[in-house]
Amino acid sequence: MPTHLLPARYIVIGGFLGAGKTTAVGQLARHLTRQGRRVGLITNDQGRNLVDTALLRSQGFATEEIPGGCFCCRFNSLVEAAQRLTATTRPEVFIAEPVGSCTDLIATVTYPLRQLYGDRYTVAPVSVLLDPTRAARVFGLDPGSSFSTKVRYIYRKQIEEADLVVLSKSDLLDPARTDTLRRTIADQFPGKETWAVSARTGINLEAWFDRVLTAEPSATAALMIDYATYGEGEALLGWLNGSVQLTSEQALDANRFLSTLAGxxxxxxxxxxxxxxxxKMxxxxxxxxxxxxxxxxxVRTDFVPELAFRLEDPVTRGQLLINLRAEAAPDLLAAVVQRALWIVTQQFPTLRATLDHLDHFRPAPPMPTHRLAHQPT
Ligand SMILES: Nc1nc2c(ncn2[C@@H]2O[C@H](COP(=O)(O)OP(=O)(O)OP(=O)(O)O)[C@@H](O)[C@H]2O)c(=O)[nH]1
Ligand SMILES: [Mg+2]
Structure with a gap:
């Protein structure tokens, strides 16, 4: 059969906020593009002005976004986004990144896709990425600030439904630490296939990609989940998405500006x-x-802001996107961001920052379009 008539591969890369999903999506897209395969990427968020869309488009990938709600609640938009990509790019592989506070993806996305669109897509096993430092705190291996119980409920549900549990950022781990985390996952989530990879240095990356590109999803039943607790956990997270217009008479070092603002x-x-x-900004x-x-x-209050992409040349005019998710009241996040912008503009005397949009809210309770308790036959 000609390749354009074969069903496209549909890959979902999930995991909690900040786990490294977009970085991994970019690397997987690059890996496929190098092999001459066409890719289409789909980003998702509760708000608009998505940093992830900007990041992936800047790397040259065809990217559609679904703002304003998670994949499960906007299932039809997910399918439409794939159709738009098909019209423009005809991807052989779609890679979708769900919102990091989202879970129950197997019952609300994978199963419905297989049941309704099984002729168009072969759905890959769902990967759930874990930032090792965050995971060690959630598992109780390490002290340090973490989230409250209902947010950790979502974190654990994400792991529970994963086909592949992927410890990301393993360039930051020594082998003993990797072993401890893998043993803990094996104890607390028996039977999970676990990987330790680094999208930054390439450790195990291609082997994991091969698995995602070729393996069948495991035949698990849908997650047992209490939607009340899930909704309360999501609502503990404050969300802020903003867009700011910057102009500066004196050319601005964008990297220093972003680091100072994040600080x-x-x-x-x-x-x-x-x-x-x-x-992320x-x-x-x-x-x-x-x-x-x-x-x-x-990615943690007690970590350091990291520049993932840098601009070599100074900037006199530009657009700043700000996406902030934290366990805090949305009003606090808005006040903090506006004050931080004010503080930083004092340090860059010719800089003017004009707020275009600032949305701040708690995610609404998840109401999936479809929910199938069993995998389609
Ligand atoms: N050291 C290291 N850092 C990484 C790696 N992968 C991602 N990161 C960093 O982790 C941070 C978050 O990465 P993202 O890819 O944006 O995470 P995400 O899961 O998409 O985040 P959300 O979409 O907000 O949930 C960035 O600073 C990345 O550079 C890795 O393999 N090693
Ligand atoms: Mg992301």
């Missing part, structure tokens, strides 16, 4: 004892013919 947000959230799940110069951008990420 200012971090300092205030630390003072408020709010646990950061992921603060991009700065795209305008005009931006090359599509380049700089990005900064903070």
């Amino acid at each position: 200012a947000v971090q300092e205030q959230l630390r003072a408020a004892q709010a646990e950061v799940a992921h603060l 991009t700065l795209s110069p305008e005009p931006n013919l090359a599509g380049d951008l700089a990005s900064v990420h903070l």
